[in-house]
Structures are given as structure tokens and as C-alpha cells.
Amino acid sequence: MLEPRETMPDLARLRADVCARMDKMFEALLPLPDAPHARLYLAIRHATIGGGKRLRPLLVLLSGRLFGVSEDAALRAGLAVEAIHAHSLIHDDLPCMDDDDLRRGRPTVHRAFDEATAVLAGDSLLALAFEVLADPETHPDAAIRSELVVSLSRAAGAAGMAGGQMIDISAPALTLDLAGVTQLQRLKTGALLAWSIEAGAILGRASDSSRRALALYANCLGLIFQIADDLLDHEGEEARAGKRIGKDAAAGKQTFVSLLGAEGARQRARELLAEAVSHLAPFGAEAALLGEVAEFALTRDH
């Protein structure tokens, strides 16, 4: 079961540390060139530095801790998945997709710059992720680096996140049922969250049984996150979320809340939280913070 409340500050402190490290790492990777394409770097920096929950790098770090992975290695893999997350936000916000003006309380990249620059900034971040992963600095064993690249490219591409976004933009016409909404989530947001957990296991050469248990935890976590997002979209306040909300209902999209009702969705998330924690049992106290992340996923207000 969950750790007592007294340990929560550990997670908050760790999250703040990860946020600071991510900002520093993106800064170091993205110096402004004295060149006519400096504008592209400004757009990439706008999308990556100084914002975001940095949940995915935190997950790589916590998963990696179970297997003795160094913080540096975990955070490089974390930076790669965070780059792909930022890529997806830039492209999802485009006028031809969700057409959003605000992200993390700031103008979206195509509003702060322009659409063409936003497309290229997103593309550049996708490429950057694989450059970082495959670099020997991430791990001395090239087989591990290659495994990270293969699994992350699958999680990001047509069979993963991009496929999920394809379903999402077609969703009003598809009138998805619960299985359909679950598949959408599993691809659109679940694939990168699951990879973040898996990356720690790959870096730490975890056993197959450990990987299976973590994959089950990750599956629950992804669903909890999406249900919480749907609840925030249903109930939340725009100022708090830092982005436009209530838009799913307006777009006629099915969500966990529209299919289960707000109370039903909340109940389902609580069941998933208990299940998530149960999958962490084999790892003992070491996995307490992963349990807290699942709780945070449900109780966060943005």
C-alpha cells in the first residue's frame, strides 16, 4: 500500500531536482548558434526550458533506482523522452490539430513563433531524442543504447504516440466506447509513460519478471493519468490548468468521464491506484516513490 504521508516531501523535492536538472541539460544541449537558423533554436528552447512537470524523466529515475542505474544515465534517457513529449505537445497544439494558444501558461510555439517554425521545432526535438539516447555518454554498452532507441521509436511512432494522436483527432467521428478510449490513451499518452518506466529497467538490465511487473504498473499509471486529465478537463479551472479546458466535451470527444460519469471515473482511478501499487510489491520499499507518483497522478490539480 501507499507510504505514509510523511514521505511525500521526498517526492516533491526529487521532482524539483529533476526539473532543475532538465532545464540545465536542455540549456547545455541547445546553445544558440550564431547562424540564420537561430530562430529554430529559440523555438526549441521555448518548448523545453522552464516548464513542465518532468514526470517522464522522474519515472526513468525512479525505475532506474530499482536496478542501481546511475542518475546521469537515467536523466539522459529522461531527457530523450522529455524531448519527444515536448515534440508531441508542439505538434498537437498546431492549428490543424488541437489549435491551442496556451501551453503551461505560455503561448504555444506556433503562437510565439509561427506554424512553420513549430513544425520544424517539433521535428528537431524528435531527432534530438535519438541523438541523446544513442550517444555513448548515455551508457557504455551500445546494445543497451540500441534497445533504448528501438523501444522509444516504437513508443513515439505510428504504432504508439502518433497513432494515438491520429485516433484522437478522428475521435469525434469514431464515437469510441470504453475499449476505444482505453486504446487511445494507451497509445497517445501511455506509450511514453510506459517507456519511461521501461527505460530504467533496460538501463539496469532488469530481469524479465521485473520488467513485466513494471509494465503492469505503467499500464495502470497511464490510465490513472488520463482519467485525472479527463476529470480536470471536466471540472477544472482554466487558470489553474494553464491551458484551455473543457474542450473535449466541446469537440464531442468520448472520455472516461463521458463514458463512466465523474464519480465512476474517480472510482475506476482509485481501483487502478490500488492495482498499480500492488504491482510494485516485488520491489519492496525501494518502489515507494513510484507508488507516490501514481497517487500524485490522481490528486494533482494541473
Place this chain on the structure above:
Amino acid sequence: MLEPRETMPDLARLRADVCARMDKMFEALLPLPDAPHARLYLAIRHATIGGGKRLRPLLVLLSGRLFGVSEDAALRAGLAVEAIHAHSLIHDDLPCMDDDDLRRGRPTVHRAFDEATAVLAGDSLLALAFEVLADPETHPDAAIRSELVVSLSRAAGAAGMAGGQMIDISAPALTLDLAGVTQLQRLKTGALLAWSIEAGAILGRASDSSRRALALYANCLGLIFQIADDLLDHEGEEARAGKRIGKDAAAGKQTFVSLLGAEGARQRARELLAEAVSHLAPFGAEAALLGEVAEFALTRDH
């Protein structure tokens, strides 16, 4: 110097073989899923199967032959760079970039489908490239696969192709001089062409001196290609090129032709062809077809 004309059919035959193999490989990699995101796969297939000069895979194959690289390995690396080439064409054709309706004589992806699907299809192809490269099927040595991933991600990203496209869309405002237009080409189209040559050398564990000679050849080849493109844009016929032409002048962009004049550009390309061939001298007769590719780059009519 160039091989005698009698050998030209070899290159034509090889190009036809590579085209057929690429179509088959993309077919095998992109089966249509029975899922709500099948439309995304249709768009990716539209952009990758049944068209294109397949120049980049041909270059990997020819470069790899110098170092005894197997055809299968070379063509998998060739497929990766071809996927990134297709990715860039889809995104460059978008309304917010070059706004093109035709590509290879067919509707562009955003015209045949829609803009959102085109963005996602391009994203998916970028991810697919790295999945293919890092897969053990490409090469048994993971260090080689990782080196391919690092170098291709650099060639595709902000410091390479995406950066070049950023300069290109800013070009009317930048009023580039010859050095600027050369830098634009080196990034926008040269980076992927150079990687194609480099990939054969990486797969074949070529010596540093071989790599340097090939990099000099690749630099000339990229410039020849761009000058020929500018000449086609200046002189060509729309039906022949299968895409809208004359658009650079209309957009107020500097090109090799606008800066050097048509005859000056043609002369510069001939000098570069001679230089390209000179860099192949250390490889002897084995490199004859690479010389012919450089000649083809200059004399092609589309």
C-alpha cells in the same frame, strides 16, 4: 575521370533494383492495421511506396560496396534515410511551409489526406527511421547501429536538415549571398546525402582517410544536386518535374542561378563534378558508379 558511357546501363539497372527493393521493404514494414489509426498508415504508405528516385539508398549501397557491406545492411540504412527524406517532403509541402499540392506527380499528403494526418505521417516516418537503424537486423554490432543513429539524428535535426529548412523559409528576408545559399544547401539537402555516403563507410568500418575522401565527394555531390535543382527550377517544365516549379524566383529566394546566372551555375556544377570524381580516385574502379551518380545528378531532367 568518368567511366565510359557503356557502363551507364549498370547504374540505371541498379537504380531500378533499389527502387523495387525499397517499395517491398516499406510494404513489409507498413502493413495496414485493423485499427482506428489505419488512416495514418495509408498516409505513410502514400508518401513512401511507389515513387521517388531512391537516390539516398542507392548512395548507401554504392558507398557500402567499397567496404564489402552486405546489400541487406546497406538497404536497411538506405530505408532509414529514405524514410527521413519522405518525412521532410511531407512537412516541407505543408501549407505553412512551401504549400505544394503536387509531389512526384501525385497529390501531396496533406492534399490526399489532411494537414493533421500529414504532420503525424511525417513524425511517424522520422521515428521509423531510427527504429529500423537500431534494430539488430541492420547490423550485428550495436556500436555500429548506435553510430548510425547518432549521425543520422544529427543530419536530420536542428543542426542539419531541419535547420536548413528553417533558413530556407526565412530566405526571402535574409537575402543570402553565395556563402549563405551554400550553407542552406549543405544543411537542407546536403546533410542527408552526406549521411547516405557516410553510412556505407560506418557499416563497413572504413578508415578515417576513406571517410574523409568520401565526405569531400559527398559535399560536391550535394552542391551539384542543388545547382541542378535550381537550374530545373529556372528552366524546367512543370509536367516533367512532377511538381510546381519556378517557385523560388517567385518567392524572391536567392539560388545558385540567381547569384551566378544560369551559365555560371552550369559551369560551377561541371567543376564540382570533376572535383567529386577526383575524390573517388583512392577507391579505383570500384567507385565508378559513384562517379556516375554525380554525373546523373547534373544531367537528370527531374
